[in-house]
Amino acid sequence: MDNIKIEPKEAEVFSRWLTILNEAGVKYVVGGAFAVYAYTGIWRDTKDVDIFLQPSDLKKALDALSRMGFETEVRDVHWLAKVHQKPYLMDLIFGTSSSQFPIDQTWFERCQPVELLGVKTYLAAVEELIASKVYMLKRDRFDGADIVHLIRGVQGKIDWPRVLMHLKDNQEIILIYFILFDFVYPSHSDYLPKELIVTLFEQMREGWSRPVKTKAFRGMLLDPFAFAVDCRLWGYENGYNLLPLVNDKGERI
Numbered sequence: 469m470d471n472i473k474i475e476p477k478e479a480e481v482f483s484r485w486l487t488i489l490n491e492a493g494v495k496y497v498v499g500g501a502f503a504v505y506a507y508t509g510i511w512r513d514t515k516d517v518d519i520f521l522q523p524s525d526l527k528k529a530l531d532a533l534s535r536m537g538f539e540t541e542v543r544d545v546h547w548l549a550k551v552h553q554k555p556y557l558m559d560l561i562f563g564t565s566s567s568q569f570p571i572d573q574t575w576f577e578r579c580q581p582v583e584l585l586g587v588k589t590y591l592a593a594v595e596e597l598i599a600s601k602v603y604m605l606k607r608d609r610f611d612g613a614d615i616v617h618l619i620r621g622v623q624g625k626i627d628w629p630r631v632l633m634h635l636k637d638n639q640e641i642i643l644i645y646f647i648l649f650d651f652v653y654p655s656h657s658d659y660l661p662k663e664l665i666v667t668l669f670e671q672m673r674e675g676w677s678r679p680v681k682t683k684a685f686r687g688m689l690l691d692p693f694a695f696a697v698d699c700r701l702w703g704y705e706n707g708y709n710l711l712p713l714v715n716d717k718g719e720r721i
Contacts, residue, residue, distance in 0.1 A: 469506055469584055474513060481556045482517045483585040485533065489519070490587065492532035496521040497579045497592040499561070499600065504614055506582065506591055508621035516557035520571045520592055520600070523562040523713040524720045530560070545712035545721075566603035566689045567710045569634055578630075594618055595627050599634035602641055606691040616649040624659030638686070640672050681705070 474482075489496055500518025505511045521529060526549055530540045539552040547563030563570045578593035592600075598618055604611035619626065632639045646665050650657055685704035687695030698704045712721055 469502065469582060472502075472505065472511060472585075474585075478513075478515065478556055479585050481553050482558070483587050484536075485517070485538070485551060485558050486519075486584065486587040486589055488532050488536055489529055490589070492528060494521060494525050494529045494532065495576060496525070496529070496560075497575055497590045497596075498582070498584060499592040499597055500559070502584060503592050503597050504618065506580075507594055507597070508617045510617055510621075515555055516559055518559045518561060520561050520575055520596070522571050522573070522575075526560060526562050526714055527718040527720070530718045540718075542714060542716050542718050545714050545716060546710045547713070549714075549718055561600070563713050564600060564603060568603065568636070568638065568689065569599075570713050574633075578627075594622055595630040596634070598626070598645075599631050602635065602645065603690060605644075607694045612645060612648050615645045616652050619645075619649050619659055620653060620656060624656075624661070626661075628661050628664050638689070640668050643668050643672075 486498075496519040498517065499520050500516065501512050501514045502517060526542075530542075530549060530551075533551050534540050540549065541552075542549045544565075546567045547561060547565055549560040549562070551558040551560065561571065575592065575596050576590070578595065579590040580593065582589060582591045584591075598615055601611035601615055628642075631642065635641060643665065646660055649660060653659070683703060683705045685695075685698060685706075687698055687704070688706050699706050714720055
């Protein structure tokens with residue numbers, strides 16, 4: 469990927485980290501700002517690099533980076549570890565913040581080979597990248613702009629059934645971003661999967677007539693802080709029951 473505006477020291481650190489992972493035989497794909505840039509041409513220098521890897525490979529990655537003198541930590545046993553060399557970071561993402569799905573073998577089926585900062589590596593497929601962002605609807609983090617930019621960047625050439633596969637029982641959440649895209653880019657409605665949108669709306673309409681639990685609630689999947697009040701004051705059930713994927717050493721549970 470060319471024309472990335474990145475400081476030489478930052479590029480050196482990121483290149484070193486990716487090289488260490490490659491030499492250790494860690495299976496991963498690159499996401500975050502680098503992947504968004506690859507698909508959209510939009511660059512934002514966040515001072516970090518995101519990689520996605522399976523929970524079973526996390527310990528190998530942390531050990532390899534620690535042996536080379538870098539500070540590592542498991543920040544959240546449900547989805548996130550980090551590597552530090554201030555002011556730079558690498559996020560090792562092995563699940564989603566909503567804990568709806570771990571990173572699994574499917575993430576490597578359509579990844580794209582790429583050379584990044586002089587290192588041969590792989591880029592997360594646009595479908596997996598979108599799936600990783602749909603639950604980012606928090607009060608301090610919203611990835612909607614990234615998703616609509618990705619749809620525009622690839623001109624709607626997205627395997628939407630693959631995205632829905634990752635979303636499982638929460639497929640209707642993608643409608644939020646279809647509506648957002650149509651609002652932002654009314655001249656590009658041809659990039660949207662219109663038949664899928666109609667189908668999802670119809671499924672939602674049919675769901676209105678089906679009985680549901682009185683206190684059915686999914687707000688905690690999106691923001692466990694902003695929606696905690698619903699459980700505390702109004703008795704809604706917490707659907708945000710997280711199961712750890714690794715222990716605090718990064719070992720798969």
